[in-house]
Amino acid sequence: MPSHPDCPEFYTGAPVDSADLRFRDAFLAELWETLRTRHVLLTAPRRTGKTSVMDHLRDFPKHGFTVIYQNVQDLTHPADFFQAILDTLHDQHPEIVKRLAQGWKLLTDTLNKVTEFGIAGFKIRLRDTDPDWKDHWRQHGDRFLDQVRKQESSILLIVDELPDMLFNLKREHPAVLREFLAWFRVQRQDPHPSKDRARWLIGGSVNLSGTLDGLGLVDLINDLDDVPLPVLADAHVIEFVQSMLARRGVDFEETVPEQLRAHLGRPIPLFMQMATQELYRSWKKAPRKLVSADVDRIFAQLVVSMAAQDKLQHYYSRIAKYYEEPRLSAAHALLGQISLSSAGLSRAKLMQEFEHHLAGAGQTIPAHERKQHFNQLLRDLENDFYVSEIAENQYDFASGLLKAWWKKYYA
Numbered sequence: 001m002p003s004h005p006d007c008p009e010f011y012t013g014a015p016v017d018s019a020d021l022r023f024r025d026a027f028l029a030e031l032w033e034t035l036r037t038r039h040v041l042l043t044a045p046r047r048t049g050k051t052s053v054m055d056h057l058r059d060f061p062k063h064g065f066t067v068i069y070q071n072v073q074d075l076t077h078p079a080d081f082f083q084a085i086l087d088t089l090h091d092q093h094p095e096i097v098k099r100l101a102q103g104w105k106l107l108t109d110t111l112n113k114v115t116e117f118g119i120a121g122f123k124i125r126l127r128d129t130d131p132d133w134k135d136h137w138r139q140h141g142d143r144f145l146d147q148v149r150k151q152e153s154s155i156l157l158i159v160d161e162l163p164d165m166l167f168n169l170k171r172e173h174p175a176v177l178r179e180f181l182a183w184f185r186v187q188r189q190d191p192h193p194s195k196d197r198a199r200w201l202i203g204g205s206v207n208l209s210g211t212l213d214g215l216g217l218v219d220l221i222n223d224l225d226d227v228p229l230p231v232l233a234d235a236h237v238i239e240f241v242q243s244m245l246a247r248r249g250v251d252f253e254e255t256v257p258e259q260l261r262a263h264l265g266r267p268i269p270l271f272m273q274m275a276t277q278e279l280y281r282s283w284k285k286a287p288r289k290l291v292s293a294d295v296d297r298i299f300a301q302l303v304v305s306m307a308a309q310d311k312l313q314h315y316y317s318r319i320a321k322y323y324e325e326p327r328l329s330a331a332h333a334l335l336g337q338i339s340l341s342s343a344g345l346s347r348a349k350l351m352q353e354f355e356h357h358l359a360g361a362g363q364t365i366p367a368h369e370r371k372q373h374f375n376q377l378l379r380d381l382e383n384d385f386y387v388s389e390i391a392e393n394q395y396d397f398a399s400g401l402l403k404a405w406w407k408k409y410y411a
Protein backbone atom coordinates (compact mmCIF):
# COMPACT_ATOMS: atom_id res chain seq x y z
CA MET A 1 0.00 0.00 0.00
CA PRO A 2 1.29 3.49 -0.75
CA SER A 3 2.39 5.45 2.28
CA HIS A 4 1.22 8.75 0.87
CA PRO A 5 -2.51 9.49 1.09
CA ASP A 6 -2.80 10.98 -2.41
CA CYS A 7 -0.42 8.52 -4.00
CA PRO A 8 -2.21 6.52 -6.69
CA GLU A 9 -2.04 2.73 -6.59
CA PHE A 10 -0.35 0.63 -9.21
CA TYR A 11 -2.94 -0.81 -11.57
CA THR A 12 -1.84 -4.04 -13.13
CA GLY A 13 -4.82 -5.30 -15.06
CA ALA A 14 -8.01 -3.71 -13.81
CA PRO A 15 -9.21 -0.47 -15.40
CA VAL A 16 -7.79 2.63 -13.71
CA ASP A 17 -10.25 4.31 -11.32
CA SER A 18 -11.68 7.42 -12.90
CA ALA A 19 -10.28 9.57 -10.07
CA ASP A 20 -6.75 8.20 -10.68
CA LEU A 21 -6.77 8.43 -14.47
CA ARG A 22 -3.81 10.45 -15.80
CA PHE A 23 -2.54 11.55 -19.22
CA ARG A 24 -6.00 11.46 -20.76
CA ASP A 25 -7.42 14.94 -20.08
CA ALA A 26 -6.85 16.33 -23.56
CA PHE A 27 -8.11 13.16 -25.19
CA LEU A 28 -11.24 13.06 -23.01
CA ALA A 29 -12.05 16.67 -23.84
CA GLU A 30 -11.68 15.96 -27.55
CA LEU A 31 -13.73 12.79 -27.32
CA TRP A 32 -16.60 14.56 -25.56
CA GLU A 33 -16.55 17.20 -28.27
CA THR A 34 -16.83 14.53 -30.98
CA LEU A 35 -19.61 12.77 -29.07
CA ARG A 36 -21.76 15.89 -29.16
CA THR A 37 -22.50 15.26 -32.79
CA ARG A 38 -21.13 11.86 -33.78
CA HIS A 39 -21.19 8.17 -32.94
CA VAL A 40 -17.68 6.96 -32.20
CA LEU A 41 -15.61 3.85 -32.70
CA LEU A 42 -12.81 3.88 -30.11
CA THR A 43 -9.98 1.68 -31.24
CA ALA A 44 -6.78 0.61 -29.54
CA PRO A 45 -4.96 -2.64 -28.89
CA ARG A 46 -5.16 -4.73 -25.73
CA ARG A 47 -4.20 -3.25 -22.39
CA THR A 48 -3.80 0.32 -23.45
CA GLY A 49 -6.55 1.97 -21.44
CA LYS A 50 -9.81 1.88 -23.42
CA THR A 51 -12.03 0.72 -20.58
CA SER A 52 -10.41 3.22 -18.19
CA VAL A 53 -11.37 6.01 -20.58
CA MET A 54 -14.90 4.62 -20.95
CA ASP A 55 -15.30 4.42 -17.18
CA HIS A 56 -14.23 8.03 -16.95
CA LEU A 57 -16.87 9.06 -19.49
CA ARG A 58 -19.44 7.25 -17.38
CA ASP A 59 -18.29 8.65 -14.03
CA PHE A 60 -17.83 12.25 -15.19
CA PRO A 61 -20.52 12.77 -17.83
CA LYS A 62 -20.67 15.97 -19.89
CA HIS A 63 -23.07 17.84 -22.18
CA GLY A 64 -26.08 16.55 -20.21
CA PHE A 65 -25.60 12.93 -21.25
CA THR A 66 -26.64 10.04 -19.06
CA VAL A 67 -23.97 7.41 -19.63
CA ILE A 68 -24.09 3.66 -19.34
CA TYR A 69 -21.25 1.23 -19.92
CA GLN A 70 -21.89 -2.27 -21.22
CA ASN A 71 -19.31 -4.97 -21.89
CA VAL A 72 -20.69 -7.33 -24.53
CA GLN A 73 -17.70 -9.67 -24.87
CA ASP A 74 -19.60 -12.87 -24.03
CA LEU A 75 -22.92 -12.09 -25.69
CA THR A 76 -23.94 -14.21 -28.64
CA HIS A 77 -27.14 -12.64 -29.97
CA PRO A 78 -28.69 -9.17 -30.48
CA ALA A 79 -31.47 -10.17 -28.06
CA ASP A 80 -28.81 -10.49 -25.32
CA PHE A 81 -27.43 -7.13 -26.40
CA PHE A 82 -30.65 -5.22 -25.73
CA GLN A 83 -31.43 -7.16 -22.58
CA ALA A 84 -27.99 -6.35 -21.19
CA ILE A 85 -28.32 -2.66 -22.03
CA LEU A 86 -31.78 -2.40 -20.47
CA ASP A 87 -30.62 -4.30 -17.40
CA THR A 88 -27.64 -2.01 -16.85
CA LEU A 89 -29.81 1.03 -17.43
CA HIS A 90 -32.25 -0.33 -14.86
CA ASP A 91 -29.44 -0.95 -12.34
CA GLN A 92 -27.92 2.48 -12.66
CA HIS A 93 -30.79 4.72 -13.73
CA PRO A 94 -34.08 3.07 -12.74
CA GLU A 95 -35.89 6.40 -13.17
CA ILE A 96 -34.95 6.43 -16.87
CA VAL A 97 -36.25 2.89 -17.37
CA LYS A 98 -39.53 3.97 -15.81
CA ARG A 99 -39.79 6.79 -18.32
CA LEU A 100 -38.84 4.51 -21.21
CA ALA A 101 -41.59 2.13 -20.15
CA GLN A 102 -44.33 4.70 -20.77
CA GLY A 103 -46.45 3.28 -23.56
CA TRP A 104 -44.08 0.32 -24.10
CA LYS A 105 -45.84 -2.86 -23.03
CA LEU A 106 -42.76 -5.08 -22.88
CA LEU A 107 -41.10 -2.84 -20.35
CA THR A 108 -44.25 -1.97 -18.39
CA ASP A 109 -45.04 -5.66 -17.93
CA THR A 110 -41.46 -6.33 -16.89
CA LEU A 111 -41.47 -3.55 -14.32
CA ASN A 112 -44.79 -4.77 -12.92
CA LYS A 113 -43.31 -8.22 -12.39
CA VAL A 114 -40.19 -6.75 -10.83
CA THR A 115 -42.29 -4.94 -8.25
CA GLU A 116 -43.72 -8.30 -7.37
CA PHE A 117 -40.48 -10.31 -7.34
CA GLY A 118 -37.78 -7.82 -6.39
CA ILE A 119 -35.31 -5.66 -8.26
CA ALA A 120 -32.58 -8.27 -8.70
CA GLY A 121 -34.74 -10.22 -11.11
CA PHE A 122 -35.07 -7.50 -13.73
CA LYS A 123 -33.24 -9.29 -16.51
CA ILE A 124 -35.02 -12.59 -15.90
CA ARG A 125 -38.41 -10.85 -15.95
CA LEU A 126 -37.44 -8.93 -19.04
CA ARG A 127 -36.55 -12.16 -20.79
CA ASP A 128 -39.67 -13.98 -19.61
CA THR A 129 -41.97 -11.20 -20.73
CA ASP A 130 -41.38 -12.23 -24.33
CA PRO A 131 -40.61 -15.94 -24.87
CA ASP A 132 -39.68 -15.14 -28.49
CA TRP A 133 -37.09 -12.47 -27.80
CA LYS A 134 -34.62 -14.01 -30.23
CA ASP A 135 -37.05 -13.64 -33.13
CA HIS A 136 -38.19 -10.22 -31.98
CA TRP A 137 -34.82 -8.57 -31.28
CA ARG A 138 -35.23 -6.10 -34.12
CA GLN A 139 -38.67 -4.99 -33.06
CA HIS A 140 -37.55 -4.56 -29.43
CA GLY A 141 -34.39 -2.77 -30.53
CA ASP A 142 -36.40 -0.36 -32.67
CA ARG A 143 -38.81 0.29 -29.87
CA PHE A 144 -36.04 0.85 -27.34
CA LEU A 145 -34.47 3.54 -29.52
CA ASP A 146 -37.85 5.10 -30.28
CA GLN A 147 -38.48 5.41 -26.58
CA VAL A 148 -35.01 6.88 -25.95
CA ARG A 149 -35.69 9.44 -28.68
CA LYS A 150 -38.83 10.63 -26.90
CA GLN A 151 -36.82 11.60 -23.81
CA GLU A 152 -35.67 15.09 -22.96
CA SER A 153 -32.04 14.28 -22.35
CA SER A 154 -29.58 12.14 -24.26
CA ILE A 155 -28.12 8.78 -23.38
CA LEU A 156 -24.59 7.77 -24.27
CA LEU A 157 -24.45 4.02 -24.71
CA ILE A 158 -20.91 2.71 -24.37
CA VAL A 159 -20.51 -0.75 -25.84
CA ASP A 160 -17.15 -2.35 -24.98
CA GLU A 161 -15.71 -5.37 -26.84
CA LEU A 162 -18.30 -5.32 -29.64
CA PRO A 163 -15.92 -7.10 -32.07
CA ASP A 164 -15.94 -10.10 -29.73
CA MET A 165 -19.72 -10.20 -29.73
CA LEU A 166 -19.67 -10.07 -33.54
CA PHE A 167 -17.27 -13.01 -33.59
CA ASN A 168 -19.61 -14.97 -31.31
CA LEU A 169 -22.52 -14.06 -33.54
CA LYS A 170 -20.67 -15.19 -36.63
CA ARG A 171 -19.94 -18.53 -34.98
CA GLU A 172 -23.36 -19.20 -33.46
CA HIS A 173 -25.85 -17.29 -35.60
CA PRO A 174 -24.03 -16.42 -38.84
CA ALA A 175 -27.17 -15.26 -40.65
CA VAL A 176 -27.94 -12.73 -37.93
CA LEU A 177 -24.53 -11.05 -38.11
CA ARG A 178 -25.21 -9.10 -41.27
CA GLU A 179 -28.80 -8.37 -40.23
CA PHE A 180 -27.66 -6.92 -36.93
CA LEU A 181 -24.91 -4.82 -38.47
CA ALA A 182 -27.27 -3.53 -41.13
CA TRP A 183 -29.95 -2.70 -38.56
CA PHE A 184 -27.41 -0.94 -36.36
CA ARG A 185 -26.10 1.12 -39.23
CA VAL A 186 -29.56 2.34 -40.22
CA GLN A 187 -30.25 3.29 -36.61
CA ARG A 188 -27.04 5.30 -36.41
CA GLN A 189 -27.81 7.27 -39.54
CA ASP A 190 -31.46 8.13 -39.09
CA PRO A 191 -31.95 10.42 -37.27
CA HIS A 192 -28.69 12.23 -37.88
CA PRO A 193 -26.42 11.61 -34.84
CA SER A 194 -26.42 15.29 -33.83
CA LYS A 195 -30.24 15.12 -33.57
CA ASP A 196 -30.36 11.72 -31.93
CA ARG A 197 -31.02 11.29 -28.18
CA ALA A 198 -29.13 8.01 -28.38
CA ARG A 199 -25.39 8.22 -28.84
CA TRP A 200 -23.13 5.20 -29.36
CA LEU A 201 -19.54 4.75 -28.39
CA ILE A 202 -18.28 1.41 -29.55
CA GLY A 203 -14.97 -0.08 -28.56
CA GLY A 204 -12.85 -3.17 -28.55
CA SER A 205 -9.32 -4.45 -28.75
CA VAL A 206 -9.75 -6.33 -31.96
CA ASN A 207 -9.36 -4.35 -35.11
CA LEU A 208 -13.04 -4.10 -36.06
CA SER A 209 -12.53 -2.70 -39.55
CA GLY A 210 -9.96 -5.37 -40.35
CA THR A 211 -12.23 -8.10 -39.05
CA LEU A 212 -15.30 -6.95 -40.96
CA ASP A 213 -13.23 -6.31 -44.05
CA GLY A 214 -12.31 -9.98 -44.01
CA LEU A 215 -16.03 -10.84 -43.90
CA GLY A 216 -16.98 -8.38 -46.63
CA LEU A 217 -18.99 -6.34 -44.12
CA VAL A 218 -16.84 -3.28 -43.55
CA ASP A 219 -19.34 -0.99 -45.33
CA LEU A 220 -21.69 -1.61 -42.41
CA ILE A 221 -19.55 0.31 -39.94
CA ASN A 222 -17.83 2.93 -42.05
CA ASP A 223 -20.25 5.61 -40.87
CA LEU A 224 -18.64 5.58 -37.41
CA ASP A 225 -16.10 8.21 -36.46
CA ASP A 226 -12.90 6.24 -35.98
CA VAL A 227 -11.13 7.64 -32.93
CA PRO A 228 -7.87 5.92 -32.01
CA LEU A 229 -6.81 6.08 -28.38
CA PRO A 230 -3.49 7.92 -28.42
CA VAL A 231 -0.31 6.12 -27.43
CA LEU A 232 1.19 7.54 -24.24
CA ALA A 233 4.01 9.95 -25.07
CA ASP A 234 7.58 9.31 -23.92
CA ALA A 235 7.23 12.28 -21.59
CA HIS A 236 4.20 10.61 -19.95
CA VAL A 237 6.18 7.47 -19.28
CA ILE A 238 9.03 9.44 -17.73
CA GLU A 239 6.60 11.47 -15.64
CA PHE A 240 4.80 8.34 -14.52
CA VAL A 241 7.96 6.56 -13.37
CA GLN A 242 9.31 9.66 -11.67
CA SER A 243 6.15 10.47 -9.79
CA MET A 244 5.24 6.91 -8.79
CA LEU A 245 8.71 6.37 -7.33
CA ALA A 246 9.21 9.81 -5.84
CA ARG A 247 5.85 9.80 -4.08
CA ARG A 248 6.83 6.54 -2.42
CA GLY A 249 10.08 8.00 -1.18
CA VAL A 250 12.23 5.97 -3.57
CA ASP A 251 15.70 7.34 -4.32
CA PHE A 252 16.83 6.83 -7.94
CA GLU A 253 19.42 8.05 -10.40
CA GLU A 254 18.21 10.47 -13.01
CA THR A 255 18.74 7.90 -15.79
CA VAL A 256 16.26 5.39 -14.33
CA PRO A 257 12.98 6.64 -15.87
CA GLU A 258 14.59 6.96 -19.31
CA GLN A 259 16.06 3.48 -19.04
CA LEU A 260 12.63 2.08 -18.25
CA ARG A 261 11.12 3.96 -21.18
CA ALA A 262 13.77 2.58 -23.52
CA HIS A 263 13.12 -1.01 -22.45
CA LEU A 264 9.39 -0.56 -22.84
CA GLY A 265 9.49 0.45 -26.50
CA ARG A 266 6.01 1.41 -27.57
CA PRO A 267 4.54 2.09 -24.17
CA ILE A 268 1.76 -0.33 -23.42
CA PRO A 269 0.41 1.29 -20.23
CA LEU A 270 -0.05 -2.03 -18.45
CA PHE A 271 3.61 -2.94 -18.94
CA MET A 272 4.64 0.52 -17.80
CA GLN A 273 2.74 -0.06 -14.56
CA MET A 274 4.11 -3.57 -14.05
CA ALA A 275 7.74 -2.54 -14.63
CA THR A 276 7.49 0.48 -12.34
CA GLN A 277 5.82 -1.59 -9.65
CA GLU A 278 8.59 -4.20 -9.86
CA LEU A 279 11.18 -1.49 -9.52
CA TYR A 280 9.41 -0.18 -6.44
CA ARG A 281 9.15 -3.65 -4.92
CA SER A 282 12.82 -4.28 -5.46
CA TRP A 283 13.65 -1.01 -3.69
CA LYS A 284 11.25 -1.85 -0.87
CA LYS A 285 13.02 -5.14 -0.25
CA ALA A 286 16.42 -3.45 -0.16
CA PRO A 287 16.19 0.36 0.09
CA ARG A 288 19.05 1.99 -1.87
CA LYS A 289 19.56 4.43 -4.71
CA LEU A 290 18.18 2.71 -7.83
CA VAL A 291 20.41 2.74 -10.94
CA SER A 292 19.96 1.82 -14.62
CA ALA A 293 21.24 -1.71 -14.03
CA ASP A 294 18.29 -2.25 -11.66
CA VAL A 295 15.94 -1.48 -14.55
CA ASP A 296 17.74 -3.98 -16.81
CA ARG A 297 17.39 -6.64 -14.13
CA ILE A 298 13.70 -5.86 -13.55
CA PHE A 299 12.94 -6.36 -17.23
CA ALA A 300 14.81 -9.66 -17.34
CA GLN A 301 12.77 -10.85 -14.35
CA LEU A 302 9.50 -9.54 -15.69
CA VAL A 303 9.83 -11.62 -18.85
CA VAL A 304 9.86 -14.86 -16.87
CA SER A 305 7.41 -13.80 -14.14
CA MET A 306 4.04 -15.48 -13.74
CA ALA A 307 2.29 -12.12 -13.74
CA ALA A 308 3.70 -11.21 -17.14
CA GLN A 309 3.17 -14.71 -18.51
CA ASP A 310 -0.49 -14.33 -17.79
CA LYS A 311 -0.75 -10.98 -19.55
CA LEU A 312 1.56 -11.73 -22.47
CA GLN A 313 0.13 -15.10 -23.42
CA HIS A 314 -2.84 -13.24 -24.80
CA TYR A 315 -0.69 -11.72 -27.55
CA TYR A 316 0.28 -15.16 -28.73
CA SER A 317 -3.20 -16.69 -28.49
CA ARG A 318 -5.08 -13.88 -30.18
CA ILE A 319 -3.31 -14.63 -33.45
CA ALA A 320 -4.74 -18.14 -33.42
CA LYS A 321 -8.16 -16.69 -32.72
CA TYR A 322 -8.30 -13.89 -35.25
CA TYR A 323 -5.81 -14.64 -38.05
CA GLU A 324 -6.57 -17.09 -40.79
CA GLU A 325 -4.23 -19.52 -42.52
CA PRO A 326 -1.79 -19.26 -44.16
CA ARG A 327 -1.20 -16.05 -42.25
CA LEU A 328 -1.84 -17.58 -38.83
CA SER A 329 1.17 -19.88 -38.61
CA ALA A 330 3.25 -17.51 -40.72
CA ALA A 331 2.62 -14.76 -38.15
CA HIS A 332 4.03 -16.95 -35.39
CA ALA A 333 7.01 -17.86 -37.56
CA LEU A 334 7.83 -14.27 -38.56
CA LEU A 335 7.47 -12.94 -35.03
CA GLY A 336 9.81 -15.71 -33.86
CA GLN A 337 12.42 -14.56 -36.38
CA ILE A 338 12.03 -10.89 -35.50
CA SER A 339 12.35 -11.66 -31.80
CA LEU A 340 15.78 -13.19 -32.47
CA SER A 341 17.05 -10.10 -34.29
CA SER A 342 18.83 -7.35 -32.44
CA ALA A 343 17.23 -4.47 -34.33
CA GLY A 344 14.42 -5.91 -36.44
CA LEU A 345 14.37 -7.39 -39.94
CA SER A 346 14.00 -5.88 -43.38
CA ARG A 347 10.83 -6.30 -45.39
CA ALA A 348 12.73 -8.33 -48.00
CA LYS A 349 14.10 -10.66 -45.36
CA LEU A 350 10.62 -11.11 -43.89
CA MET A 351 9.17 -11.92 -47.31
CA GLN A 352 11.92 -14.51 -47.71
CA GLU A 353 11.05 -16.02 -44.32
CA PHE A 354 7.39 -16.02 -45.30
CA GLU A 355 8.11 -17.94 -48.53
CA HIS A 356 10.31 -20.32 -46.62
CA HIS A 357 7.57 -20.92 -44.08
CA LEU A 358 4.93 -21.60 -46.77
CA ALA A 359 7.20 -24.04 -48.57
CA GLY A 360 7.95 -25.84 -45.29
CA ALA A 361 4.22 -26.12 -44.58
CA GLY A 362 3.62 -27.60 -48.05
CA GLN A 363 1.52 -24.64 -49.16
CA THR A 364 1.35 -24.23 -52.90
CA ILE A 365 0.00 -20.76 -53.51
CA PRO A 366 0.68 -18.80 -56.73
CA ALA A 367 3.39 -16.14 -56.40
CA HIS A 368 1.12 -13.10 -56.73
CA GLU A 369 -1.18 -14.43 -54.00
CA ARG A 370 1.77 -15.12 -51.74
CA LYS A 371 2.77 -11.52 -52.10
CA GLN A 372 -0.78 -10.40 -51.24
CA HIS A 373 -0.91 -12.61 -48.16
CA PHE A 374 2.44 -11.30 -47.06
CA ASN A 375 1.46 -7.66 -47.47
CA GLN A 376 -1.76 -8.22 -45.58
CA LEU A 377 0.00 -10.09 -42.81
CA LEU A 378 2.52 -7.35 -42.28
CA ARG A 379 -0.26 -4.77 -42.30
CA ASP A 380 -2.23 -6.77 -39.71
CA LEU A 381 0.81 -7.21 -37.48
CA GLU A 382 1.38 -3.49 -37.66
CA ASN A 383 -2.28 -2.59 -37.04
CA ASP A 384 -2.44 -4.94 -34.09
CA PHE A 385 0.77 -3.40 -32.73
CA TYR A 386 2.94 -6.46 -32.76
CA VAL A 387 5.50 -4.79 -34.98
CA SER A 388 6.31 -1.30 -36.13
CA GLU A 389 8.37 0.03 -38.99
CA ILE A 390 11.33 1.41 -37.08
CA ALA A 391 13.14 2.65 -40.19
CA GLU A 392 12.21 2.49 -43.85
CA ASN A 393 11.33 -1.14 -44.64
CA GLN A 394 12.76 -2.31 -41.32
CA TYR A 395 10.38 -4.00 -38.84
CA ASP A 396 10.83 -4.73 -35.15
CA PHE A 397 8.58 -5.62 -32.23
CA ALA A 398 6.70 -2.56 -31.04
CA SER A 399 6.96 -3.58 -27.38
CA GLY A 400 10.37 -4.38 -25.89
CA LEU A 401 8.80 -6.59 -23.23
CA LEU A 402 6.82 -8.59 -25.76
CA LYS A 403 9.94 -9.07 -27.89
CA ALA A 404 11.98 -10.45 -24.99
CA TRP A 405 9.11 -12.71 -23.95
CA TRP A 406 8.53 -14.00 -27.48
CA LYS A 407 12.19 -14.78 -27.89
CA LYS A 408 12.22 -16.72 -24.65
CA TYR A 409 9.13 -18.83 -25.24
CA TYR A 410 8.34 -18.98 -28.94
CA ALA A 411 11.44 -18.38 -31.05
Ligand SMILES: Nc1ncnc2c1ncn2[C@@H]1O[C@H](COP(=O)(O)OP(=O)(O)OP(=O)(O)O)[C@@H](O)[C@H]1O
Binding pocket: 011, 012, 013, 014, 015, 016, 021, 022, 023, 024, 044, 045, 046, 047, 048, 049, 050, 051, 052, 053, 205, 269, 270, 271, 273, 274
Ligand atom coordinates in the same frame (compact mmCIF):
# COMPACT_ATOMS: atom_id res chain seq x y z
N1 LIG B 1 -3.90 6.51 -18.25
C1 LIG B 1 -3.22 5.47 -17.76
N2 LIG B 1 -2.10 5.64 -17.01
C2 LIG B 1 -1.42 4.59 -16.53
N3 LIG B 1 -1.74 3.31 -16.74
C3 LIG B 1 -2.83 3.05 -17.46
C4 LIG B 1 -3.63 4.10 -18.01
N4 LIG B 1 -4.66 3.55 -18.68
C5 LIG B 1 -4.51 2.21 -18.57
N5 LIG B 1 -3.42 1.89 -17.84
C6 LIG B 1 -2.91 0.54 -17.56
O1 LIG B 1 -3.49 -0.36 -18.49
C7 LIG B 1 -4.19 -1.40 -17.82
C8 LIG B 1 -5.42 -1.78 -18.61
O2 LIG B 1 -6.35 -0.70 -18.65
P1 LIG B 1 -7.77 -0.86 -19.34
O3 LIG B 1 -8.45 -2.04 -18.78
O4 LIG B 1 -8.45 0.45 -19.29
O5 LIG B 1 -7.29 -1.14 -20.84
P2 LIG B 1 -8.09 -1.81 -22.03
O6 LIG B 1 -7.49 -1.25 -23.27
O7 LIG B 1 -9.54 -1.67 -21.83
O8 LIG B 1 -7.66 -3.34 -21.83
P3 LIG B 1 -8.34 -4.65 -22.47
O9 LIG B 1 -7.79 -4.73 -23.83
O10 LIG B 1 -7.85 -5.76 -21.59
O11 LIG B 1 -9.82 -4.47 -22.44
C9 LIG B 1 -4.46 -0.88 -16.41
O12 LIG B 1 -4.54 -1.92 -15.46
C10 LIG B 1 -3.23 -0.03 -16.19
O13 LIG B 1 -2.15 -0.86 -15.84
Ligand SMILES: [Mg+2]
Binding pocket: 050, 051, 052, 160
Ligand atom coordinates in the same frame (compact mmCIF):
# COMPACT_ATOMS: atom_id res chain seq x y z
MG1 LIG C 1 -11.06 -3.10 -21.79
